[in-house]
Amino acid sequence: MASLPQALPEPRAAGPAERPAPPPVARVRRRRRPSGEPPPLPRQLRASGRWWLGLSALVLLACVAVVATGTIRYVDVADTRVLQAIAEIRSPALTAVAEVLGLLASDPVLHAIWLVDLVLLAVFRRWRHLMVWLGVGLLVINVGAAMATTLQRPRPFEVEVLGEWSGFAMPSLPVTVLAALLVSTLYSLVPPGRKRTVGKWVVCGLLVLTAASRLYLAQDHPTGVLAGVVLGVATPLAAFRLLTPNSVHPVRYTRARPAHLDVSGDRGAAIVRALRDQLGLVVTDVSPFGLAGSGGSTPLKITVKADDTVRADESCVFGKLYAATHVRSDRWYKLGRTLLYGRLEDEKPFQSVRRLVQYEDYILRLFSDGGLRVPQPLGIVEITPEREYLLVTEFIAGAREAGEAEIDDAVIDQGLGIVRRMWEIGMAHRDIKPANLLVRDGTLYLIDSAFAEVRPSPWRQAVDLANMMLVLALRTDAERVYRRARLHFSDEEIAEAFAATRGLTMPSQLRRMLRQQGRDLQDQFLALLPFRLPPVRIQRWTWRRAGLTVVALAAAAIAAYVSAGVLAAPL
Template sequence: MSTPVRKSTRRRPSGEAPPLPHQLNASGWGWLAVAAVIIVYWLVVAVHPRAALWLVVVDHRILEGVTELRTPWLTPVMKVAGEPATSHMLLAAWWVALVVLLLWRRWRHLFVWIGAMLTVSAVTDVAAGLIQRPRPVGVEILGDWEGFAMPSRPMAVLAAVGVNVLYALVPAGRPRELGKLVVGAVLGVVAVSRLYLAQDAPTDILNGIVFGVAFPLAAFRLFTPTAVYPVTYRRGRTAHLDLTGRRLEAIERALHDQVGVVAEDVKPFGLSGSGGSTPMRVTVKGDPETYLFAKLYALNHMRSDRWYKLGRTLLYGRLEDEKAFNTVRRLVQYEDYMLRVMRDAGLPVPRTYGIVEITPEREYLLVTELFDGATEIGEAEVDDDIIDQGLDIVRRLWEAGLAHRDIKPANLMVRAGRLHLIDTAFGQVRPSPWRQAVDLGNMMLVLALRTDATRVYERALAKFTVGEITEAFAATRGLTMPSQLRAMMRAQHKDLHAEFCALLPSRPEPVHIQRWSVQRVALTVWVLLAGLVTATVVIELLDSPL
């Protein structure tokens, strides 16, 4: 591959905002500012109750004017109009949302929803107890009510549910903009209803709406930004981020400023084989055009890595114990490092061109060589030479004291008769003998997908001892096989593991990889307690959305 044409790089000056700053936007800051002003007012009222007398007078005059509009036929209509703020309607909305979020596995949106609802509920309860404002006096209350008046808890919860629905269930863009109009109309109708029935005073309603909107809006924009966690109803991996709009502009600008290449086109590439990043092909301007491969890592990938490693530790204990990455920067630095180490060891891995920062500590690109025209080994012709190259890769890993840890068809590419190894994100330095044995077992299984077990076994005997091969298939089974490899064997109706075991002089005894330690016990207890607490909170929320 020819070297991409490079231009001069540019250093971003101190103080300049990154291409994709993490922010609440003007509307989010506006709602929080109004909420802060109201909180200050509450504190003043709590210390000096007489400071609220003028507000009581204004509210009373407005309510008197509204109650004069009461008629026998309008009162039933207003009671129906106020139904969205009742417990049974809000509970129904919560159940529908819960089912949708569970079906589409939007766990992050679900937890933000729960957290936002608990925050709104707690704030309104504390504020009502602090202010202790009574219900409207001097007018007949026609609807149901409970507790102190300010802020209006039904309006706060209704507003929170509306915002939650918009940001957890409605796709961004025109659907969400229309949804905002619908939510605003519903809040307006319910507010008029509660004023007509004298259930709340105007400022009670205003306070409730402000807090019902401000906290969920801030929570969703901070913890589930649309650019990273889009609401979509197309099945796909949540690891794959959108490569259009502002993010595409930021990627193109960062490639030019930091690597010195002019990107003419950036397109998703090889998504089916990637679950922990967003891979893409970058067309670099030049004569002739050249191509680069890049992987976008973001906060959600780092968090997924943490959960993955926690799960592996719980399942396998100290034998698979690993330190989770604390930042996205360290995650991408590690893969860049492993590429360089493996390349220095003579392994056929892509050349790395470095790391590109999109947003500090949030999004980074790892830019590497692209094996243009290469074919995944699961779709390529595999002859004895390719088999030998695959086995040589494992032997070189062993000799260099390395393990790839994710040998599967998607990570083995064939181009012009040469086998290349990609995706070193899970690579390990000085791995356990068990982990090295798993690499050999998975490599032999992958090679047999396009040939047969006997052929691969006979070629392996020239590079590995019978004992090493036996150890490989004793260690490689079940969850130690990548999911893509297992799926392809099922699709071909092959039990290649059993076929290899049948070729061995003696059937391998499975290697028991369960290892208990103090750390594993502590983590297991912590996970169980966290699950119990979460389940309790969810049950409480299900029982009473108000």
């Protein structure tokens, strides 16, 4: 076995370093939020949502009351008088128009709307909206059918029914489903703002025309139509506002990643207020920063008030905005990795966004205490309890990503020294890529420790070494990096690193840059090795993975069966 060569003196990043001074920013007195005061960015149903929910509760109570007191006959008489008055104005021309207008609530059209929405939401990968949309549809259909079966109200009598009808009449199930589908379509496919406002008026007009048609043709009672509209509007309105608020799950048709939240408007103002109250920072600007290299959070450059003696480019801090949607994405990501790759990717997901932020802040402090050059953590800011938090750190002003910066032997040594130091303190970064290595004035900084692990497996540590060497070789060459690596690691350790590394263990940004350069750096490193070790196999099957696979397939089959049943069911 080859012996470890004589190493050079440890680079700056490898040994314990004195904790840097805090960034020179001005601070004001912090303010504790009193009990009962809403957070900086509360999640609100808003007045219209509460009004529609109140109406739906009133409809349900009214139905219970008329059944319990036996007063349904008086409602029938009132509805009949209205329908008889409408029937007096019937004419062949109006009847033809009413039949056309009533097509929107027919079974084929409702099924077509259902199917088109399903396809569009899947095409645009708006999975959160799709889940809420499916839940709303199933809830409205089942609640409406249960109410109609319970009340067993017949179709209008003493008036000729001109259109097709089936089932009981309270509430009007076609109107209920149509209202729910139109409102769900509006909140899942139409961006907020002027377009959604116009869409609300369009939905209102379509519901009025459909209701008028069904009353003219005597297919429904007036109270049945009213109850159907209220239930069909209130349910999706409340569900989408509470489960897919615009501030967290915006409807947009851009190439922006879903993880990148909008920091303008209410959220931007909430961030400014929260930073002042909780960290004492006077913020003058909040803007996205480095979005291209981040897929699991919203990175921000936050300009803050600084002392008069400080340069303008130093009056900044860095923020990573995490929301509950990032935790859910992390959970699905890790589930997918477990299904695809097995035990070595069998990781425990974070259960809350608070835990995620606390963990990254803790890892940053461990790295800093271990002597690694990382941004100094400045604190955690709560935007919405259990839903949104901001991790604030030092901003490395003037730094460039490793994929764009000049890489010399000193920087190479620092990068390799970072990996060696992580091995010594028992940690792994797990996401070494160009965007997470910054170079400023010849100093290499390691950032983004959200995926880091304490006491990782040797496989994890070996992958860190290979990815670091690949990143450093992007701006140099494999032979130069390999020559410097032998000053820090043995041939066996380097061979193990590349035996453990393959495409799926490389961050997507690193894989993309390797393809763009057209150089197979991994093969070049393998050619330089004096010997090769057998590839480290990733455990592909465990009992947990087998069970999760069966559950996933069963859930997909159930969802397909339910969707097919909804499409085939008459309304």
